[in-house]
Amino acid sequence: DGGITQSPKYLFRKEGQNVTLSCEQNLNHDAMYWYRQDPGQGLRLIYYSQIVNDFQKGDIAEGYSVSREKKESFPLTVTSAQKNPTAFYLCASSIEGRGTEAFFGQGTRLTVV
Amino acid sequence: GNSVTQMEGPVTLSEEAFLTINCTYTATGYPSLFWYVQYPGEGLQLLLKATKADDKGSNKGFEATYRKETTSFHLEKGSVQVSDSAVYFCALSGHTNTGNQFYFGTGTSLTVIP
Numbered sequence: 001d002g003g004i005t006q007s008p009k010y011l012f013r014k015e016g017q018n019v020t021l022s023c024e025q026n027l028n029h030d031a032m033y034w035y036r037q038d039p040g041q042g043l044r045l046i047y048y049s050q051i052v053n054d055f056q057k058g059d060i061a062e063g064y065s066v067s068r069e070k071k072e073s074f075p076l077t078v079t080s081a082q083k084n085p086t087a088f089y090l091c092a093s094s095i096e097g098r099g100t101e102a103f104f105g106q107g108t109r110l111t112v113v
Numbered sequence: 114g115n116s117v118t119q120m121e122g123p124v125t126l127s128e129e130a131f132l133t134i135n136c137t138y139t140a141t142g143y144p145s146l147f148w149y150v151q152y153p154g155e156g157l158q159l160l161l162k163a164t165k166a167d168d169k170g171s172n173k174g175f176e177a178t179y180r181k182e183t184t185s186f187h188l189e190k191g192s193v194q195v196s197d198s199a200v201y202f203c204a205l206s207g208h209t210n211t212g213n214q215f216y217f218g219t220g221t222s223l224t225v226i227p
Binding site for chain 1: 143145147149154155156157158159162164202204206208211212213214215217218219220
């Protein structure tokens, strides 16, 4: 089955620690995205990547970092510089072209303890 | 710039009631429009889409028509079921020189009671 896999589903982090969220897709999509979702709010774009070894900051990139070494993988690191990291994180991918939709993973809920 | 504004919730309806969730957009160029649905603790799933003016997207009894003159893409369903309880997001995509960008509304929570 083709799709996007995010892991883990739940993640707990101590303050001051970096943590990496995994996102893998087998849809052969060029573009991948990371969004943050807070209760009662929409999705805010953190980073996106259109091709391997290239990525751009979204609206709320501060305190986050990404890499895109393989087409299938787009991990997100939440660093200790992110002051309020507790949130639901969603990874998505799409093919290039007008009218194509984004496909989403199941999300990772990160909680700082 | 691009943005999406959708009806604030929460919305509570009785089973078999008619549903409308309003969505309006601001965009440069010719965006594509989408409705996504999110169930608790899950990611977003595409519900329907429309890629040009006057197109109607439909799926599982839900419909939305791309209205360029009113910059709207309202979601409708004639008879809701308890299983339709979820959060609904309106979204648009615009193609730029850095690829597709997606813009989402804040979501509308729907609860359907038996």
